[in-house]
Amino acid sequence: MKNRAKTVGFKPGERNIFFHILTACNLSCRHCYINKKQHGTGQLTKEQLEQWMVLFADPNKKSNMIFLGGEPTLHPDLPFAIKKAKELGYFVTVDSNGYLFNDLLAKTTPNFLDYLSFSLDGPDAETNDPIRGDGVFDTCVANIQRAVSAGFNVSVIYTVSKKNLNALDRMVPLLLKLKVAKFFIQVIGLRGKSAKGDSEEVTQVTRQQWLDTVPEVASQAAEKGIHVTYPKVFLLPDEKFECAGAVAENFFIFPNGRVYQCPLCEDHPINAYTIQNNQLVKNEGLREDSFFRLNIAEGCVMNKLLQPDTIEYDEKGLPLYRISCCLLKQEIG
Ligand code: SF4
Ligand code: SF4
DSSP, X not given: OOOOOEEEOOOTTEEEEEEEOBOOOSOOOTTOOOOHHHHOSOBOOHHHHHHHHHHXXXXXXXXXXXXXXXXXXXXXXXXHHHHHHHHTXXXXXXXXXXXXXXXXXXXXXXXTOSEEEEEOSOSSHHHHHHHHOTTHHHHHHHHHXXXXXXXXXXXXXXXXXXXXXXGGGGHHHHHHHHTOOEEEEEEOOSSXXXXXXXXXXXXXXXXXXXXXXXXXXXXXXXXXXXXXXXXXXXXXXXSOOOXXXXXXXXXXXXXXXXXXXOGGGTTSSOOSEEEETTEXXXXXXXXXGGTTTOOBTTBOHHHHHHOGGGOOBOTTSOBSSEXXXXXXXXXXX
């Protein structure tokens, strides 16, 4: 099937706030990217939730607020934060592992929460649970059904690794059955746990495996009316490279006050900003943003520095392809 996916460039004037409101989680997924040494173990207070959202609110820009953790529904003030985010003009999403603690569905409404996103890494318990934990598939699916019945817009995030790539196509009938409107396919990152080499099977797929599978499954889902988003990863020779850190506004906020512009940098103390005393402070010295404007043949500088094994070279030492910004997406459906 021909893939009609469009590359969605970075939108000027749009900002995305990825707000990790705590790092605690009830699960311990094999590819978890939370790194408590770097991101702390804290949980923001109700006051901080509001004050930090105010720092990034700009009525002149379309702003997306994505609440993350750890597991964000473990925070008892999440419903308050969702309502505040909506009042501040954000398009609001919560990314949950499916457990929906603190009775979230009863304590918020689709008027405040634009999308509720669930993480599933397999179309059945046999695929999902070895990655995310025993019993997780059944809990997550039951809560997706409850959320859809309660009128919430629901999306599903699937993190592709060697362990579950072959099961990706079987997600399409499951999503249809569950009435899920949007499907986000992610590529596993070599950060946090997956960077430590202690989860051999939960590692990145090869370029060929990715290209042979992901666009085809995305097309199949789109044909059935599901909107699919997946990362570009590999640029074609005529496609332009852009670093989101240089041309877009993305902020990845952690409860210890670190604010990154690039998710690949999150395992290192090179965050461009820090929130101190409820103010956003620009950090001095060699920081992630020192690298964003470097122009290299391999595309993304941080990918080249942090995961050089993802790049293949010809006999003259030239890269066979460029790696796109990890934030560049393809959309279809
Ligand atoms: S649900 Fe998310 S935060 Fe929790 S262990 Fe899994 S990947 Fe990590
Ligand atoms: S992933 Fe690469 S291209 Fe994207 S923001 Fe980070 S350094 Fe820039």
